[in-house]
Amino acid sequence: MSNLTRSPAWQALTAHHAAISKQTMRGMFAADPARFDKFSLQLDGLLLDYSKNVASEETLRLLLSLVRQSKLDDWITRMFNGDKINTTEQRAVLHTALRAPHGASVYTDGKDVVPDVLRVRDHMRRFCGAVRDGSLRGHTGKPLRDVVNIGIGGSSLGPQMISEALKPYASTQLNAHFVSNVDATDLIETLRPLDPETTLFIISSKTFTTQETLTNARSARTWLVNHLGSEDAVAKHFAAVSTNLAETSKFGINPDNVFEFWDWVGGRYSVWSAIGLPIALYIGMDNFERLLAGGHAMDQHFRETPFEKNMPVILGLLGIWYANFFDAASYAILPYDQYLQHFPAYLQQLEMESNGKRVDRDGHDVDYATHMVVWGEPGTNGQHSFYQLIHQGTRMVPADFLAPITSHNPLGEHHAMLLANCFAQTEALMLGKTEEEARAELVAQGLSGEALETLLPYKVFPGNRPSNTLLFDRLDPYTMGMLVALYEHKVFVQSVVWNINAFDQWGVEFGKQLAGKLLPELQGKQDASSHDASTNGLIKRFLAH
Numbered sequence: 109m110s111n112l113t114r115s116p117a118w119q120a121l122t123a124h125h126a127a128i129s130k131q132t133m134r135g136m137f138a139a140d141p142a143r144f145d146k147f148s149l150q151l152d153g154l155l156l157d158y159s160k161n162v163a164s165e166e167t168l169r170l171l172l173s174l175v176r177q178s179k180l181d182d183w184i185t186r187m188f189n190g191d192k193i194n195t196t197e198q199r200a201v202l203h204t205a206l207r208a209p210h211g212a213s214v215y216t217d218g219k220d221v222v223p224d225v226l227r228v229r230d231h232m233r234r235f236c237g238a239v240r241d242g243s244l245r246g247h248t249g250k251p252l253r254d255v256v257n258i259g260i261g262g263s264s265l266g267p268q269m270i271s272e273a274l275k276p277y278a279s280t281q282l283n284a285h286f287v288s289n290v291d292a293t294d295l296i297e298t299l300r301p302l303d304p305e306t307t308l309f310i311i312s313s314k315t316f317t318t319q320e321t322l323t324n325a326r327s328a329r330t331w332l333v334n335h336l337g338s339e340d341a342v343a344k345h346f347a348a349v350s351t352n353l354a355e356t357s358k359f360g361i362n363p364d365n366v367f368e369f370w371d372w373v374g375g376r377y378s379v380w381s382a383i384g385l386p387i388a389l390y391i392g393m394d395n396f397e398r399l400l401a402g403g404h405a406m407d408q409h410f411r412e413t414p415f416e417k418n419m420p421v422i423l424g425l426l427g428i429w430y431a432n433f434f435d436a437a438s439y440a441i442l443p444y445d446q447y448l449q450h451f452p453a454y455l456q457q458l459e460m461e462s463n464g465k466r467v468d469r470d471g472h473d474v475d476y477a478t479h480m481v482v483w484g485e486p487g488t489n490g491q492h493s494f495y496q497l498i499h500q501g502t503r504m505v506p507a508d509f510l511a512p513i514t515s516h517n518p519l520g521e522h523h524a525m526l527l528a529n530c531f532a533q534t535e536a537l538m539l540g541k542t543e544e545e546a547r548a549e550l551v552a553q554g555l556s557g558e559a560l561e562t563l564l565p566y567k568v569f570p571g572n573r574p575s576n577t578l579l580f581d582r583l584d585p586y587t588m589g590m591l592v593a594l595y596e597h598k599v600f601v602q603s604v605v606w607n608i609n610a611f612d613q614w615g616v617e618f619g620k621q622l623a624g625k626l627l628p629e630l631q632g633k634q635d636a637s638s639h640d641a642s643t644n645g646l647i648k649r650f651l652a653h
C-alpha cells in the first residue's frame with residue numbers, strides 16, 4: 109500500500125464515500141437552501157458553482173485534509189520560487205513568471221528570469237505592431253495578411269485555442285492559421301487559398317527538432333521560395349519561437365524575427381511565452397497582456413487564498429473525489445460558447461499529458477488511479493449525441509460546464525436559449541427523473557396499463573450526476589487568462605496529492621523516438637523485418653505499393 113492510500117485522510121474519505129453514497133444531491137439541496145452560497149466562489153467576474161457535486165461540507169473538510177497532508181502549500185511556494193520541481197528533467201516550472209507584472213523578480217539558478225521575459229515581450233510588441241500597422245512587409249512590399257503557425261502539441265494547441273476564443277478581439281486585417289499534422293494535407297489545404305506575398309510563417313518549436321514541425325517548415329519554405337522566386341524572401345516571411353537559437357539560425361531565420369523562451373517553460377504551459385505570438389499578432393499586444401493579467405490574477409488567488417475558498421484547489425479535489433473514490437474513468441468539458449470549441453482539446457493535453465502518469469515521485473508504481481480521460485464538445489451540439497450516456501449510461505461522467513453571461517454575438521433569442529440549455533442540463537443531471545415523475549408524465553401523455561409499464565423503466569433518469577459550472581461575464585482576454593491558469597493550477601493540485609510529476613512527458617518523447625526509427629524502413633533504406641508480425645506485415649503492405 110502506498111503512503112497515500114494508507115494515510116488517515118485517504119482512509120477517512122473511503123469510509124465517507126460509503127456513507128455519502130446513500131445520499132442524493134436532490135436531498136442535499138432540499139435540506140440546505142444556502143447550498144449554492146456555500147458551494148460557490150467568485151473571482152473578478154468568474155463564478156465557480158460547485159454545488160451540484162455529490163459532496164457535503166464533511167466531504168470538503170476531508171478532501172481539504174488530504175490536500176493539507178500532501179503539503180500543497182510548500183509545493184506552491186516551491187513552484188512559484190523556481191525550485192526544480194520537474195525532477196526527472198531537472199527543471200524549474202515557471203510559466204507563472206511569464207505572466208508576472210513589471211517589477212516582479214523570480215529567481216532560478218540564481219538568476220532573475222523576469223528581465224528576460226519582459227525583453228522578449230517588448231520584442232513581441234514591436235514585431236506585432238510593425239506587422240499590424242503594415243510597416244513590416246513581405247518580400248514584394250505587400251502587407252502581411254495571413255499568419256501561419258507551424259508547430260505541434262504545446263506549440264500549437266494553446267495559440268490555436270486562444271486565437272479562436274478571442275476572435276472578437278482580432279484585427280480584421282489578419283487571419284490566423286495553424287498547421288501541425290505531418291500529414292501534408294494539413295499544410296497543403298491551409299496554403300491553398302493563401303497568397304505567398306502576404307503570408308507570414310511562425311515556426312514554433314521549443315526544441316526546434318520536432319520531426320513534424322521541421323518537415324512542415326521546410327515544405328512551407330519551398331512553397332514560398334518557389335512562388336516568390338528568391339531565397340531572400342525567407343527573411344521577410346519567416347519568424348521562429350524556440351529555446352534552441354542555434355537551430356533557428358541553422359534554418360536560416362532572420363535573427364530579428366526569432367523569439368526566445370526557456371527550458372523552465374513546459375510545452376503545454378507555454379502559451380504565455382512567445383509561443384503566444386500568433387495570438388498577440390491576431391488580437392494585438394495590449395489584449396495579449398490582458399490575457400497575461402488574467403493568468404496572473406489566478407496565480408495570486410491560488411497563492412493567497414485559503415484552500416477552502418481556492419478555485420483550483422476545490423476543482424482539483426473534486427476531480428480526485430470522483431477519480432479515486434467513485435472510480436470515474438473520464439470527465440467532460442462542455443463549453444456553452446462556440447468560441448471555446450478548442451478548449452476541450454487544449455485541456456486534453458494539459459491534463460492528460462501532465463497527470464497521465466503511473467510512477468510516483470519516489471519511483472514507485474502508484475496503487476490508485478491518476479488522471480481521468482478528458483473529452484468534450486461545445487454545447488448544445490453534444491446534447492444531441494453523447495449526453496445520452498452522461499444522463500443514463502452506467503458510468504459516472506463528472507462534467508465542467510462553461511458559459512458566458514453576455515454573448516459577443518447577441519442575436520434574437522439565441523443566447524438565452526444557449527444558457528437555458530446549459531442550466532437545464534446541469535439541473536437534470538443533478539435531479540434526474542424519478543419513477544414517480546416519469547409515470548406522471550406518461551399518464552399526462554395518455555398512456556396507461558401495459559404500454560405505460562413497458563416504457564416506464566426507460567424514462568427514468570437516476571440523476572445524482574455531478575457537474576461544476578463556470579459562469580463568466582464575457583469571454584474576454586482577461587477571463588480567458590483566468591480560465592487557463594485555473595486549469596493549470598488544478599492540474600498541479602492533483603499532481604501534488606497523487607505525488608506525481610505533472611511536468612515531464614516521457615510518453616510523448618517515446619512517440620518522437622518511434623517514428624524516427626521506422627521512417628528509413630518505410631523509405632526502403634533499411635531492412636524492415638525486425639518487428640512483430642503485425643508491424644512487419646503493415647510495412648510490407650505499404651512497400652508493396
Ligand code: G6Q
Nearest residue numbers: 261262263313314315318375376
Ligand atoms: C508539451 C509536450 C509536447 C510538445 C510538442 C512540440 O508539453 O511536450 O506537446 O509541445 O511535442 O514540441 P516542440 O515545441 O519541441 O516542437
